[in-house]
């Protein structure tokens with residue numbers, strides 16, 4: 001609001017300066033015109049009686065001359081006339097001629113609001129002298145005042161109208177969102193200051209929304225159709241190639257011998273799959289299913305989604321040893337803990353690094369095989385492929401390579417502990433654009449480049465130039481598809497609640513909390529269960545009434561840190577259950593299994609509260625999925641402030657997951673939150689996720705890619721021309 005007041009004040013001040021400037025100019029012009037008019041008027045008046053005046057003057061009849069002069073002064077503006085001889089004597093005058101005015105040079109310039117004109121008179125033989133006419137210009141003052149009043153009133157009305165239009169426009173555009181937010185921030189449900197987003201985050205969000213509105217041409221929500229049109233319009237409908245470790249559909253042969261298709265529990269897949277459905281193209285990924293080889297053609301390709309077949313998956317095969325080194329070893333024991341502040345020590349082994357290099361090369365080769373133009377668009381995904389951009393660039397120098405890093409990027413000092421930090425950075429700088437979820441991650445990346453490489457950094461343009469190649473570093477906060485496919489296909493909220501409560505053996509009047517994650521130590525699952533335990537300690541009224549269901553998909557179980565986590569979570573749930581269980585009621589339901597998306601959404605729709613407690617997370621799509629699932633606008637999101645999502649979902653109850661007092665209070669607040677407040681918060685978050693959906697995320701990257709490609713093509717053509725000129729010279 002204060003910036004709006006400042007804007008209006010500057011506007012009014014600017015208009016006032018403009019008004020005074022205009023007034024000064026008009027007055028000056030008016031005076032020049034009037035002076036010219038006065039001189040003309042004097043000459044006309046003299047000319048009309050010239051013959052009679054000359055006759056009397058030559059005859060020396062100055063009394064008669066005075067009479068003629070008096071006749072001339074009948075013009076109301078001509079006040080007095082004097083006849084001055086060539087030697088400066090006053091020969092005749094009218095009665096109003098000022099006694100103090102001699103026939104000298106200064107007399108012709110007395111100043112004030114009078115105008116003095118001198119009209120020379122010639123006789124038959126020689127010049128006679130000069131008629132000096134004094135005109136009254138006080139009418140000019142009246143005229144100037146009238147014009148000044150008119151201009152000031154006109155500018156005043158204009159300034160008031162412009163300020164009003166500015167204020168109304170600004171209020172209307174932000175009113176919906178900001179009112180909602182203000183209402184929530186000031187609401188009495190929680191203690192003041194508790195569970196609220198940092199104002200800095202809210203400000204950043206507002207600025208982001210404002211700049212993005214200006215950035216993207218075209219208004220309205222992003223849809224698959226709009227994304228497709230963007231691809232057609234900006235990139236001539238070209239096919240997109242995605243490189244990602246995880247494939248979107250896994251063919252798995254079960255114990256009964258049948259092959260089923262699984263959706264992996266992966267935020268990356270959740271986000272990118274709808275984009276590929278809309279754009280078409282090829283997804284190059286590790287073929288990890290035990291029936292994957294049986295379902296591809298001779299070139300390792302299979303069309304998906306089953307029954308729809310809108311794009312291709314190109315599977316790349318890895319041996320168990322390669323997978324252990326590249327995926328489990330370097331990627332998940334090295335880079336994953338390096339990039340997350342979650343107190344796990346990274347492990348770097350030379351053999352893992354060699355596998356990582358080799359597999360990056362294999363994926364780069366697969367990309368080159370899949371493209372059919374020399375400047376394709378390739379979207380490289382995540383920390384498994386830091387080297388691939390440079391390797392692809394070596395084979396396809398004109399490719400547009402966008403690399404998106406789905407996890408946080410640590411500060412430069414921390415990143416520097418990786419023995420191959422410079423190679424990783426050089427690999428990534430093969431990209432045209434490197435994208436992160438937040439500006440903070442972009443800043444950390446630039447900081448790491450600054451510390452470890454000889455590169456030129458343009459912080460204003462957010463560009464790094466290394467070995468004469470420039471790479472833009474941009475924030476693209478990821479999201480989910482909207483309208484969300486799984487939410488649309490889900491049964492009604494009442495039905496979901498009935499079926500989930502039946503599965504968990506809960507009575508209809510129970511309250512349900514839900515957590516949905518891969519079993520990963522960065523997700524803060526132990527801290528979440530401890531917060532639930534603290535809730536029962538501090539608020540015994542929830543015993544027997546509240547159950548927390550944790551859907552935990554086993555993940556990276558070949559790594560010791562993950563199998564330990566698995567055991568810890570199981571032991572913790574068992575301890576809490578033992579401590580508080582009463583009759584058939586258990587406080588925690590640990591559902592340690594992969595759940596297909598329809599099941600995950602059933603749980604979201606049944607929940608009174610969903611708790612996302614990541615200790616550090618790039619974005620966290622579970623939070624956004626929960627919001628998408630709640631088309632009934634009920635349910636409360638308790639969200640860790642260490643997620644990227646916390647910068648956008650500012651209406652969630654924000655907590656520090658390490659602070660068990662705060663987290664348990666937030667759970668209690670959520671469980672007693674009035675319906676009207678739930679609706680306000682959920683509606684506001686749904687509006688944001690609907691607009692900032694994954695089609696927008698992809699659209700922004702593709703528009704940036706198109707601009708980049710247009711620039712590259714132009715500079716390519718210029719280089720060709722210059723080389724051609726050099727050759728002909």
Ligand code: ADQ
Nearest residue numbers: 265266267270406517518551552553595618619620621622
């Ligand atoms: P992830 O670490 O995988 O993603 P997240 O973004 O929360 O984390 O996505 C998890 C996905 O897996 C969701 O779609 C969820 O529904 C699904 N899932 C979770 N548990 C499941 C279960 N038990 N059964 C089945 N499905 C389950 C990484 C980064 C994130 C970033 C994404 C996208 O770590 O910070 O948001 O990439 O960029």
